[in-house]
Amino acid sequence: MGRSPCCDKVNLKKGPWTVEEDQKLLAYVEKHGHGSWRALPAKAGLQRCGKSCRLRWTNYLRPDIKRGEFSPQEEKTIIQLHALLGNRWSAIASHLPKRTDNEIKNYWNTHLKKRLAKVGIDPCTLKATSNTLSSADGRPRSAANLSHMAQWESARLEAEARLARESKLRAASSSMIPQQQQQQQMRSSSLGEPISSPCLDVLRERQNTPGENVDLESPTSTLSFPENRPPTTESGTGLVDGDAAVAPASHQGSENSEPEGAEWRFSGNDRTDCLTGFSVEAFDGEAPWLSEPYASQAVCSLGQFGAGFTGMLLGEFGEQKTWYHSRDSHTNGHETCADEEEEEGEENRNYWNSILNWVNSPSSSSSPVSYNPD
DNA sequence: AATCGGCGCAACCGCGTGGGC
DNA sequence: TGCCCACGCGGTTGCGCCGAT
Structure with missing residues (x-):
């Protein structure tokens, strides 16, 4: 007997998050902390499963994450x-x-x-x-x-x-x-x-x-x-x-x-x-x-x-x-993209x-x- | 301009694990 | 001790974007 999926309940939204949902989640977590992720969606007024909320928070909404190119x-x-x-x-x-x-x-x-x-x-x-x-x-x-x-x-x-x-x-x-x-x-x-x-x-x-x-x-x-x-x-x-x-x-x-x-x-x-x-x-x-x-x-x-x-x-x-330059090749300064x-x-x-x-x-x-x- | 295919990212799914009861 | 729950993790998928044709 496998575990039932956490999101199999009806009326739980899946897919991309909207700005409104993000704001709700962000506001709730910043004010109360996440506490129990499972209980969070109801408290925050979100039609999402707790797992989805957790992922959205950890992968996107967290204030201390950096986005963009890797150095x-x-x-x-x-x-x-x-x-x-x-x-x-x-x-x-x-x-x-x-x-x-x-x-x-x-x-x-x-x-x-x-x-x-x-x-x-x-x-x-x-x-x-x-x-x-x-x-x-x-x-x-x-x-x-x-x-x-x-x-x-x-x-x-x-x-x-x-x-x-x-x-x-x-x-x-x-x-x-x-x-x-x-x-x-x-x-x-x-x-x-x-x-x-x-x-x-x-x-x-x-x-x-x-x-x-x-x-x-x-x-x-x-x-x-x-x-x-x-x-x-x-x-x-x-x-x-x-x-x-x-x-x-x-x-x-x-x-x-x-x-x-x-x-x-x-x-x-x-x-x-x-x-x-x-x-x-x-x-x-x-x-x-x-x-x-x-x-x-x-x-x-x-x-x-x-x-x-x-x-x-x-x-x-x-x-x-x-990223591409070896020690020797770049000691002469900056090179162009073409180079x-x-x-x-x-x-x-x-x-x-x-x-x-x-x-x-x-x-x-x-x-x-x-x-x-x- | 329209279509197609590849790419990249966000999100989902399912399993493993640890803690509480 | 075993069961259940919640969470974290890694693999996979879905979809939008963009360049090529």
Whole structure:
């Protein structure tokens, strides 16, 4: 006996939402919070099922979502995380604040997957499907390493989820919550996932721990994405985010004031993954993904892994100009669209090679992710 | 100008899961 | 302990838009 559909009741509207419906839902949620989604439609005067209302809210009406084109940084993040996590869109979305899993899923299916295929890359594995792409050193790509990393990332995400729940409980138990935080919590609970990354909860917790000195600033934090900064820091980048000015204050804290290109900074020989609290030492100096040759390079890798694997994934390429341009091609300044078209094929390959090289050799000096402490 | 087909996005559907009773 | 409910997630579908013919 299967479950009966939630929308099989008569007189429940389906299909596109009207402006009136949007207004009703928006007004109700902003005034009362969503509470029980199932009970919401009747209270809000909507002829919709609760599920439909929830989806409309989470995917469209939420005030803290960004719409419009994905930035190159966001695209890169999606590609890299997808290589690790597969179609776990919610997990991927958790690393892209203001983006919904549905939007990311659509973008992947309609843009990124095709683009990857076009340049000869298997979208699922980020492996070259032909010899169009090759690793820099000619080594065969290590699927085992990717698998290790994916397993580790999965474990990390579970840990994050646990910590997020604990963090919520702690926050809920506090009776002295500033208004902005209360609003944030309400919004977070309404989304089913925290807007502020649980990673930050861990970081903040550790920062308050005697003997721990963890700098929250990170170029790899999604909070430091340019589009998440207050608009005053932007200079005509053409971002479509019109909500930045009204974004929750918790998104605009000190971690957002860092200069672009800042680095993860750790004090002392911190060998713990700051995101998970896991210690590399717990694995006898070898994290699960640290198979050779990475383990032998543990010294230089520690700082990187200390930033968390996802942090590495989200690290800067050091380049912001265009999606297609490799490091070398754009150092001479801005190029025209015509130029880009001419060079698209070659530069696509350069770009993807840089991703693939890095994915398969995270500790390699040729990594596009710069963690140079200087 | 009309038609057709592809594309992209919003929304729907069904399943899995966690919590409450 | 098992059942039920509510919610979240991922896959799929429907439809409007737009370019090509």
